[in-house]
Amino acid sequence: MTDAIVSCKKDAVLAAVAKARGTLSAPDIIEKGLAAGMNEVGTLFERGKLFLPHVMMAAEAMQAGVDELQDEMGEGAGSAKLGVIVNGTVEGDVHDIGKSIVSTMLQTAGFEVHDIGRDAPVKNFIDKAKEVNANMVGISALMTTTLQGQKEVIEALKEAGLRDKVKVMVGGAPATNAWAKKIGADCYAENASDAVNKAKELL
Template identity: 80%
Template sequence: MASKEELIQELSDAIISCKKDRVLEAVEKAKGVMEPSEIIEKGLAAGMNEVGTLFERGKLFLPHVMMAADAMTAGVQVLEAEMPVGEQKKKLGVIVNGTVEGDVHDIGKSIVSTMLQSAGFEVHDIGRDVPIRDFVNKAKEVNADMIGLSALMTTTLPGQKEVIELLKEEGMRDKVKVMVGGAPATQAWADKISADCYAENASEAVAKAKELIVGK
């Protein structure tokens, strides 16, 4: 019989393979040995993190990431059906994510949304070229813990600052964390506009979101 370590590795490898049937097979195999929450966190989520890293290194491409995320969702659904009601759908937090107004770049932001969702966050991806007010309205609607702001052009960076200013005006700034990212964004820029964090890539976005939301 496979050890727990071997099963965890098999789950992770199945996610990296981006094949749904392989993931479901690995989940079935692990079910008799591990708790559902452990299968998700130590096996499936760990594999998804590795997928994110491989994507950033150019070893995997967007279709692979989407297939891996789809396979993980299928695996999680199987496990959630068998979890106690209190444990089902236990989300780490609620995040609104989008690309600011004037910017039509979508891929990086979509990867971040997928990775955050796979890590256990409830993610509301509101798309690209999103008006400043829409970020704040959506955050109110879903009672968001965090807003993720992507900008891929220097000319659209100020949109990130405007969202933070609007949150202040609405009296929401203390309740909602703000993460910024995108090619022209930097830690120095995040500090300048008083964002809570800057993430260079999808894996970092997940780590920072966990730190800020779960750690609070």
């Protein structure tokens, strides 16, 4: 599956997903197969072995694979919700593959998730958190240049008087535990499984 993503071919990805279905769980297929492939694409891109159009094709193929598995991910575990989470990618940042995987996995684990998409202005995080009475806000940033946006959302939560009621989880490739601590987030999660575990601990 990882090879299929690196080959940037949607058909190959869908064929690999079909083959893995029934043997592996949907979250395993996504994280250990598709996301692993996307990370490999990132490494090859950084080394100049793949170019932006390839990355876009691989991203599309990845999304097609995730969409294919959506039904299997289900609506979450039971009727009792573990908590309400608003999740989005900060303004100026269009990367949303990882963020969307996190949303899907949180939902599958039993959280009510409101995904506000990518390139989301600070105001959208705040408005949505108020609207749905969120217990947690997840903030994704994939570039060093947009990481600051996570801090801005936290500051805005404080200004809106919501910080005491809402836990904050940050993620995305350039984020770290040290960064999360520095900006006053409640936690950092490295990947979607980690995000589910940390959300369960915090809520």
